[in-house]
Structure formats: structure tokens, C-alpha cells
Amino acid sequence: MKIIKIFIILVSCVLKLKTMKTIKLLLLFSLVTLFIPSCKTDLCEEVSCINGGSCEEGNCLCESGYEGDECGIEIRAKYVGEYSVDTASQYCEVDTVIPVLGVENQNISTPATIFSVVEDTDNIMGLILTDTENPSIAIKVLLNANEVGFSIPQQAVDISSYSNSQYAQNPTIRGTGSFTNNGFQATLVTEFIIDAGAVSGGIVDFVINTTCTQSNLSGTKL
Numbered sequence: 688m689k690i691i692k693i694f695i696i697l698v699s700c701v702l703k704l705k706t707m708k709t710i711k712l713l714l715l716f717s718l719v720t721l722f723i724p725s726c727k728t729d730l731c732e733e734v735s736c737i738n739g740g741s742c743e744e745g746n747c748l749c750e751s752g753y754e755g756d757e758c759g760i761e762i763r764a765k766y767v768g769e770y771s772v773d774t775a776s777q778y779c780e781v782d783t784v785i786p787v788l789g790v791e792n793q794n795i796s797t798p799a800t801i802f803s804v805v806e807d808t809d810n811i812m813g814l815i816l817t818d819t820e821n822p823s824i825a826i827k828v829l830l831n832a833n834e835v836g837f838s839i840p841q842q843a844v845d846i847s848s849y850s851n852s853q854y855a856q857n858p859t860i861r862g863t864g865s866f867t868n869n870g871f872q873a874t875l876v877t878e879f880i881i882d883a884g885a886v887s888g889g890i891v892d893f894v895i896n897t898t899c900t901q902s903n904l905s906g907t908k909l
Contacts, residue, residue, distance in 0.1 A: 751832075752811035762834050763806060763814055766866050770802045770816075770906030802906055821848045826860060836865040839875070846877060855879040855897070870907040876900050 730745030739750035740758030749758035800820050807813030807827055814837070818824035823845040828837045841861040857880055864873025877899040 752830075761806070761811065763812065763830060766814060766871075767804055767806065769819070769909045770804060770870060771799075771909055772802050772904070772906045773799050801909070818848075821845070824848070828864070836863070837873075838863050839873070844877070846879070854881045856882060864904075870905060872906075873904045874901065875904055 731742035734742045734745055734747065734757075736742050736747035736749070736758050738753045738758045740747045740753065742748070747756060747758050749755070752762055754760050754762050800818050802816045803819050805815050805817070807815050810829065812830040814828050814830070816826045816828060826839060826844060827842060828839050830837050839860065839862040841859050844858050844860040846855055846858045858877060859879070860875055860877050862873055862875040864871055879897055879899075881895040881897055
């Protein structure tokens, strides 16, 4: 019996020692996890985003107008260049029911030419289309959010090189369009007034509002 009692006491002591060791290990583990910094890797630590871009999960999120791994490429850059533009016709509706010595619904035509497309320094999403043969024709366009389509805000334009435009005054242009793989297409609306007095040699004295619409103006990149 005495031997059995001694055995029980020894087992009890061993169990107590193991329990204390386990508790100590748990406490040590808790302290380590509490005070040692996390080892999680910062995916943005070595990523550099420029032109206002920001990093998220290792990738650059670019500001409007930029693209690329580091936001270093202007989206509009791929559209810069020269485009061959064919002769196009605009159908013009004269805002009057009174024929005034030849002032009537008719067409005005834009001659075939080469347009250069350059960046607009005033807007990161802007481009300027300029007639290389008549630089006074310079049209500002703005890329849409989809970065392919564009709008042409209403603006003054020189149409003196257009046929049948000799009596047009205060012309403006507006429109929409989109760039394609090898060029662009656009729909333009040109508005101006006609001085009926100048047309009639002073026989009548009023002005006529005129709106011209040109669909499917196309340019092919050279």
C-alpha cells in the first residue's frame, strides 16, 4: 500500500509540472503575438504611382487621363498624329420660309485635307484637331470617360474654306465622335447666321439662322 501511495504522489507531481509548463508556454506565446509586429508583406512598399495615382494591393489606380503600370502614360497619346479627312458635305437648313435671292436649304462642303491631332495643354483629356492646310480651323475635343468616344463643345470655328459659306457669320461648331483602331468618325453641327441684306444687295434687311449637320465625317490615321 505504501508503494502505491508513493506512486500516486509521483504521478500527481508530474502532472502538476506539465500543467505549469503548458501555462508558461501559453503565456509566452501570448506575449510574443502581442508585442512582435505582424510579418504581413506591404504589397505597395516598392510600387511607385505617378501623376496623382495611388497604390492598392500592389497595383496603381490612375487618375483620369492616365494609364499604365505606374500611371505614366497619357491615354490621349495614342490618338496623336495626322489623319487624312475626305471631302464631306453638310446639309444646311435655313431658318426662314421666305426665299431670299438664293438663300435656301443647301449644302456646304469641307475640302479633303490632312488634320493633325495634338494634346490640348489646358485639359489632360483634351485634343485639338487642326487643318494642316488651313490652320485657322482648330477644333477642341474632349475624350469621354470611356476614353474612346469624344465630344466637341460648342466653339467658334473658321469655315471660310467651305464652299457656299461666303455669307456665313459668327459660325460655331459642336458634335460627338469616337476614335477607332485606325482613325475617327464624327457627327458635326455647324451653326451660323446669314445677313440677308448682304446676299440681296440691300433689298432686304434681316439675318437668317442656319444649322448645318454633317454625319459620318471620317479620318484615317496616316
